[in-house]
Amino acid sequence: MIKRSLLAIWRGLTILRLALANLIFVLVLVVLWVTFTGKPESLPERAALVLDLTGRVVDERSRVEAASLIFAQEPASQEILLMDLIDAVEFARSDERISALVLQLNGLVSIGQSKTTELGEAIARFRESGKPVVAVGDYYSQDQYRLAVEADNVLMHPFGAVALEGYSVYMNYFADALEKLSVTMHVFRAGEYKSIAEPLLRNDMSSGERAVTQEWLGDLWSAYSVAVEDRRGLERGALNALLNDFSQRLRSEGGNAGRLALQSGLVDELLDRRQQNEYLASLVGAQEEDGAYSSVPFAQYISQMRPALFAPNLPTVAIVTAQGNMLPGEQPPGTIGGDTLSRLLRDTAERDATKAIVLRVTTGGGSVFASEIIRAQIERIRKSGMPVVVSMGSIAASGGYYIATAANRIIATPTTITGSIGVFAAFPTVERLLAKGGIQTDGVGTTDLAGGLRPDRALDPSVSDALQQSVDDMYQQFLKLVSNGRSIDMETLDDLAQGRVWSASDALDARLIDGLGSLDYAVEEAATLAGLSENEYTVISIMPEFSSRDLLLQQLSDRMGVSRLLAVPGLELIWGPVQQSVNLLESFADPGHLYMRCVSCVPQ
Missing domain, CATH: 3.90.226.10 (2-enoyl-CoA Hydratase; Chain A, domain 1)
Known part of the structure; x- marks a missing residue:
């Protein structure tokens, strides 16, 4: 009797589960039908x-x-x-x-x-x-x-x-906290004002950075x-x-x-x-x-x-957007992936109708490797004869400025934050923390460098020297690219660089950019460089490469709005600063541990 009762309950639950699944499936079909076939609400006469x-x-x-x-x-x-x-x-x-x-x-x-x-x-x-x-x-x-x-x-x-x-601009400084945790932070930088190192090495803002x-x-x-x-x-x-x-x-x-x-x-x-x-x-x-x-x-x-106002088939000036942290490889929209953006730029340039590209840059930088992949692609497009104009958003600093050096012209808005020409590397080790718990690290390696970047070992002096050399070399390459692109001699540029952050007006005076203006102004500049007269071209925005699943969800979200089933008022205010710190740590993903990043450049 008990067995038959349990089996009956189980069969009932199975039938209920299938019925609910079928009901949900039917509802989804109805929603999709209404969303994509329903007539849009007509506009009022006034x-x-x-x-x-x-x-x-x-x-x-x-x-x-x-x-x-x-x-x-x-x-x-x-x-x-x-x-x-x-x-x-x-x-x-x-x-x-x-x-x-x-x-x-x-x-x-x-x-x-x-x-x-x-x-x-x-x-x-x-x-x-x-x-x-x-x-x-x-x-x-x-x-x-x-x-x-x-x-x-x-x-x-x-x-x-x-x-x-x-x-x-107020930041948290972690020198005392890292010392109490027995974490040794090894920072290598090129540029007197490369402020990202300060929170890791100091308890306050230096007078120069201030x-x-x-x-x-x-x-x-x-x-x-x-x-x-x-x-x-x-x-x-x-x-x-x-x-x-x-x-x-x-x-x-x-x-x-x-x-x-x-x-x-x-x-x-x-x-x-x-x-x-x-x-x-x-x-x-x-x-x-x-x-x-x-x-x-x-x-x-x-x-x-x-x-209703779809543009005719005219030569186009294409707008491509680069927004977010710069990371290597393929990255989703909202983050700048070195391979993702490079491919998008290449595909855009290969379109028959594209006569010029405007790259809208809004980033404080990130991975050196990703920055170079993107910069090289821009340079290839420019050398092919297609003009590229960079339109700087609220912030286009460090790695963001690095990729801009390959363009024909750089246009910033009057309130853009830019510059921060510098390079750094950071690597923490926790051997002191482990030692407090009675944990020691020992072993053998085939070369002097083997195991040199293990976080549970003290950083070997030869590894430390190698990282500093890499940073110095990358900084010199950065300077040379800017010097060649902006026609500024190296000695003058070194004084302008040093990781220093510039406002748009000061950057213009220092010849780091070509002009001040909006995205529309940058489009006009690109059209002029391409030899296109007014009304002889159209402007298109190249959409990020969403998957078909993401496009469907975006369409549903735009057409239906977002539900508010679990809203927690004020949660973002509490969680926001924590999430920013988590995002910062996740952005340190360069394969060579080298970064062009401006953390203090808070967009305003």
Whole structure:
């Protein structure tokens, strides 16, 4: 009887399992059918285009994970393509159905000054069409506010605030911690300012690194302040005066941050949600059935407009993106793989329609080996007669600058961080830690170098000398490439290099770059070098090489949105710094243990 009962239960569970599996399969088929065959919602006859930004604005989207369709994503992990935003604004400029542009910024996590400047140029062209631009937010972070000032009017909730503080670079230093753990960190570097070694060898920032960092941070903050003051009609220095006397200024407004923002000229009106909607409805001139102002999200808008405005078969200037840490071999989108990007550049150059390439570089560098693979491919394309122009994003330093030296021209945005021409190697050993636990390492080898890079042994002096020689040699090669590419003599260049970080304006003065401008400007430069006249070419963005599985998941994510089943508010704030440290350790994957990497170059 017990046996028959257990068998019956088991058969029942089997039937239930199969039924559930079949049900899920049918649901997936239904979802796919609706997603790919359903007609897109038609655009209203009169509406505002809404840049409803949630997440990080990026040049290239990272790979899509299947779990993102089931489990929640924190806003910081969601990504918005900069080109999607720019294209949407450009299309809307001449679209009679679009009567206004609304910047909905509550969910924006980061965009940075460089991308804001480029998006701001498109917004400025939209304003020139005579259509209004309005920024709406409950509470503006520093990044959000920099984009908000591109609007004609900035609206904020009465309980909100404009959270400005300036720029800073603070890092953890591990010298004492490593000593307490009995870990010996062997660092070999070339370049007086190669700051990546400092956190491993010191407990504080050196005076030289402090001076250099303060200089480029000051240039970035000056660019931010001037942009805000010009757009808001404030006097020069008004922003610094407000922040440096913020406590007293806030006290004068009874502690009300919203009133302080209004009184200081940072916002135009303090309106609650209902009042904001009424304001926008009157501005747009149309409302939905539920009373909300008539609007269309940019993602829906761009998905419908791009097919309708597909470019004719013209010669093309191709944009290829290099974003993230530089690692050897094949890497997923969002990380720069030496082999992956090299192959993508080669395939792009071999297309019959491609007449020039713009390489958008946003990276602090990484593996020396990966950097050289990419640089060599760019050089081959350039020597074949096809012009290559590098467009630097928010940061293009160290390995990022190394690959740029092979291009015909280097264009940086006014707030790009670049330079950091230097090389380092780092290798930890834990023989002292093991000895504390009574563990000793001994054995034999066939040569003096055998076992020389074991972390459980003290680093052999000959190995140490070899690593330093490799670093010095790679540094000299770096200098020679820059010297040849930029026509700067070695003695002058050595003074400019040394691992020092440069702001874009200083890099231009030092002749490390050719000009300041947006991605559009870099495209124009590439077209000119290729002998293409205006309106005689089209621009295409070469998409990263997603697998068919990733493309399907991305399509589902874009069309359906991401579910929020397991959202944990604030988790990203806690986990973020830890994850950054983990990512940094994972990025040390060069086969020769040599790196061109700028850690202190925090993109702003």
